[in-house]
Amino acid sequence: MKSESLRGYSLLSPTLLAMVLGLAMPLVVLITLSFWIQDYLDFIRTFSLKNYTDFFQKPIYIKILFKSIRMSGLVTIATVLLAYPMAYFIAFRVKHNKLVWLILITVPFWTSYLLRVFAWKIMLGYNGVINSGLLSLGILSEPLEFLLYNPTSVVITLAHAWAAFAILPIYVSLEKIDRSLLEASRDLGENVFMTFMRVTLPLSLPGVIAASLLVFIPTVGDYVTPALVGGPRGIMIGNIIQSMFGKALNWPLGAAISVMSMITVTLMVCLFIWGTHNFRKRVA
Amino acid sequence: MKNSPSFFKPDGLLVYAVLYLTFIYLPVLFLPLFSFNDSTYITFPLKDFTLKWYDKMINSPDMHEALFNSIKVGLTVAILSTILGLLAAKAVTRYRLRGRGPLVSFIMIPLVIPEIILAISLLILISQAEIPLSLWTVGFSHLLLCIPFSMLILISRMEGFDRSLEEAAMDLGENAWMTFWRVTFPIVLPGIVASLLLTFTISFDEFVLAFFLSSTDPTLPIYIWSSLRFPTKIPAILALGASIFIISFFVVSFSEWVRRRGVKLEPTSRI
Structure with missing residues (x-):
């Protein structure tokens, strides 16, 4: 039995080693560096809280961090709300060829991420598709x-760009729902809307949570x-971090901002x- | 389904589905459209049809170098990630390990950490260790990102089949290696193919890690990024994007064909 689990650990060890080298160690180094100070091209390697006091005293960092969180929150809400009816449609209305629909949804995401983002620059730009189309x-x-070039265009x-990441988990959780539960709810006198609110939605919540994260x-x-x-108005915390490792x-x-x-x-x-957990408890 | 009020419902949802598909397709379809347009500027009205951007793409050595770099890194990462994922998936599905939960969560961390933070912490470590940046450092960072995906795919495949098949092979006198080769491997094969394809795609399309961890050898996304700043280079990039799209269409069709063969095998594997 002991040699059995030893074999298990030895199978797992190359992966663990890669993760310790490439994940745990870099994070430790990141935290260490955040307590050092930049000195031209080198670092002053003594413990200091200067970066953290900078972070809290100059309002720009906290402002942009919270702006990023607000924008991502909006993106998440929009993506999940838009994706849910689509996932619902594939799970409950499409009887045959569900796979065709799923592939249809993922096809646009085979284009490079950079080009998908760039496509919106083509759409929204000053000489872009919308403007030049409406002009002509x-x-x-x-x-x-x-x-x-504003927060809305980023959102x-x-x-x-992230639509497929929301649809697929929601679809999986809807597909798993035992259809007889829905019939039972209808037989017991709930209407379509209440059946959705009290049966379908709570049961699909794990998919919604996964999609949101x-x-x-x-x-x-x-x-x-x-x-x-x-x-300039649409920058997010990632751009600030990047500039600290680039121009600035x-x-x-x-490291401290990260x-x-x-x-x-x-x-x-x-x-x-925690919030969704409470919501689930209340519904159940 | 058969009572009349619900007749109205499917229509509403269907209309929504069509609108939604329009939303996700429309911007992406402009990319190939403008790759055939005889103008450097990406704007309406369209000019004449041309293939010159495809010609420019074919005669661009920089782009080819970046493409080969991406393929090299992608293939290496896909193979290593799938091997490591397979070993790890076997470990957690076939052996009772203490601390299995925390260990698996630890391996999954790259999925829940913003990429830029992974990128800069690796950059700090690598520069402090005075390792020169190269395609190897890019590949290593991609490996970290890909292992969780390989492992998730292969765990679900390994959990799906009946362990007694392996035991039967052992009882009938096969050794551990031949059992793996003749029983486990064929059943897990669709998972291996899926893992290779997904991890190659992730690495091939990955930008942020490559941006921080590459030196003078660009990967394709880095090349695209640097070209987007020059309007004259953009149409050829659109041609490249359209070509990659067509190729991935064939790759995905092929993987779907493999997957269907895998599904057909399933009933016999359950016995």
């Missing part, structure tokens, strides 16, 4: 400027979308899971 149709006399682009966590740190379609050359401050972002995102996620 004679609906507009001059191009609309407010379409691109739209992200909601589009799959969209929320990566979009908070996204750097590409705000850089391409956000403009202040790695320790960048640590604070990670803590904030983790807290938000815990709050969200």
Whole structure:
């Protein structure tokens, strides 16, 4: 029995080793660096809280962090709300060829992520599809400027880019629901709407939670979308972190901002899971 | 389903489904459209039909180099990630391990951490250890990102089949290696193919990690990123995007064909 579990651990060890080297160690180094200070091209390697006091005293960092969280929150809500009816349609209304519908949904996401984001620049830009299309149709006399380079264009682009990540988990959880439960609810006199609210929605909640996390966590740190379609008003915390490791050359401050972002995102996620857990209890 | 009020429902949802598909397809379809347009500027009205951007794409050595770099990294990452994922999936599905839950959660962390944070912490470690940046550092970072996906796919495949098949093979005198080769491997094969395809795709399309961890050798997303700043280079990039899309269409069709064969095997594997 002992050699049995030893064999199990030895099968697991190469993966664990890669994860310790590439995940645990870098995170420890990141936290260590956040307590150092940048000194031109080198670091002052003594413990200091300067980066954290900078983070809390200059309002810009906290402001942009919360703006990023608000934008990602909006993206998450929009993506999940838009995806839910689609997933519901495939799970309950499509009788044959469900797979065709699922493939149909994933096809647009085979294009490179960068190009998918860039596609929105083509759509919304000053000389973009919407403006040049409306101009040549004679609906507009001059191009609309407010379409691109603002937080809204970032939210739209992200909601589009992450759509598949929301549909698939919700679809899986809807598909798993035992259809006889729905029939039972109808037989016991609930109408379609109440059956949805009291049976379908609570049972699909795990999929909604998974979808929300799959969209929320990566979009908070996204750097590409705000850089391409956000403009100065649409920047997010990922762009600040990137600039600390690029032009601004202040790695320790960048590390501190990353640590604070990670803590904030983790807290938000815990709050969200706790909230949905309570909601589920109340419904049940 | 048969009572009349619900007749109205499917229609509403169907209309929504069509609108939704329009929303996710429309922006993406403009990319191939403008790759055939005889103008550097991406704007309406369309000019003449042209294939010159495809010609430019074929005659662009920089782009080819970036493409081959991405394929090299993608293949290496896909193979290593699938091997590690297979070993780890076997460990957690076939052996009773203490601390299995926390260990698996630890391996899954890259799924729930913003990529930029993974990227900069690796960059700090690598620069502190004075390891030069190269395609290897990019590949290593992609491996971390891909292992959780490989492992999830392979765990679900390994949990799906009956362990007594392996025991039967052992009882009938096969050794552990031949049991794996002749029983486990064929049944897990669709999972292995799925894992190879998914991890290759993730690595091939990954930008943020490659952006921080590559040096002078660009991967394809890095090349695309740097080209997006130059309007004259954009149409050829759109042609490239359209070509990759067509190729992935065939790859996905092929994997679907493999998957269906896997599904057909399933009834016999349950006996």
